[in-house]
Amino acid sequence: MTAAGQDSGVERLRALHRGRASGDPLVLPGPWDAASAQIFAEAGFEALATPSHGVAASLGHADGETPADEMFAAVGRIVRAVAVPVTADIERGYGLAPGRIVERLLDAGAVGCNLEDSEDGRMVGTEEQAGFLSEVIRAAEGRLLVNARIDSYLRPVEDPLADALERGRLYVEAGAECLYPIGAPPADIPVLARELSGPLNVLATRDGPTPHELGTAGATRITFGGGLMERASDAVRDMARELRGV
Incomplete structure (x- = not known):
């Protein structure tokens, strides 16, 4: 994607986050390869959000173990396909310096990113993460929409809601344009939406509330993590059993 195309793309992505009516969140399917990206785009979705888990599985890696070069290459293939x-x-x-993170994303053609605040199963210090986000956002110079993932509900935190609120406020001050308290229970979504400024990204799961229900609760943006890839894998397993006559 050209620089002009990326500038246009990030503004399109920003615009999709604005003025969402209750119950009408921005739904971003998570393609794990170029073929799945094309299917989602052909279905009419206006933007896509790659999941690290889904991409890792498509490349034969466990979640969290994909080498940086392979991840950015996969993102590039997805971008080129749609x-x-x-x-x-x-x-x-992936341990890269903030400026290098921005370079790799722009080279791949991405116009936004998730950055999470835990590492090796432990939460990164709140101030440290806010500083890290600020450096990435400063280096991006408006060319990327940064979605700050908040892992308070995934790690051993005494009060996940309070921790998520504290972190969310600091991340917004650091310049994050969207907040992603991954794993937040449905009961906490209205509180998070009310107390935190800006768009709120919520994870949708197969057996959980629908995107419409999550939007009504306060979600601005819906993503699926590796869930869509897992559903596709289930379909392939069924196909394999059928072919084997099992």
Whole structure:
């Protein structure tokens, strides 16, 4: 994607987050390869959000163990396969410096990213993460929409809601344009939406509330993690059993 195309793409992505009516969140399917990205784009979705888990599985890696070069290459293939904006889950940036993170994302053609605030199963210090986000956002110079993932509900935190609120406020001050308290229970979504400024990204699961229900609760943006890839894998397993006559 050209620089002009990326500038247009990030503004399209930003615009999709604005003015969402209750019950009408931005639904971003998570393609794990170029073929799945094309299917989602052909279905009419206006933007896509790559999941690190789904991409890892498609490349034969466990979640969290994909080498940076392979992840960015996969994101690049997905971007090239579609004409809609793509934002990428790049975990916590693979140990790269903030400026290098921005370079790799832009080289891949992405117009946004998720950056999470835990590493090796432990929460990163709140101030440290806010500083890290600020550096990435400063380096991006408006060319990327940064979605700050908040892992308070995934790690051993005494009061996940309070921790998520504290972190969310600091991440917004650091310049994050969207907040992603992954794993937040439905009961906490209205509180998070009310107390935190800006768009709120919520994870949808197969057996949980629908995107419409999550939107009504306060979600601005819906993503699926590796859930869609897992559903596709289930379909392939069924096909394999059928072919084997089992």
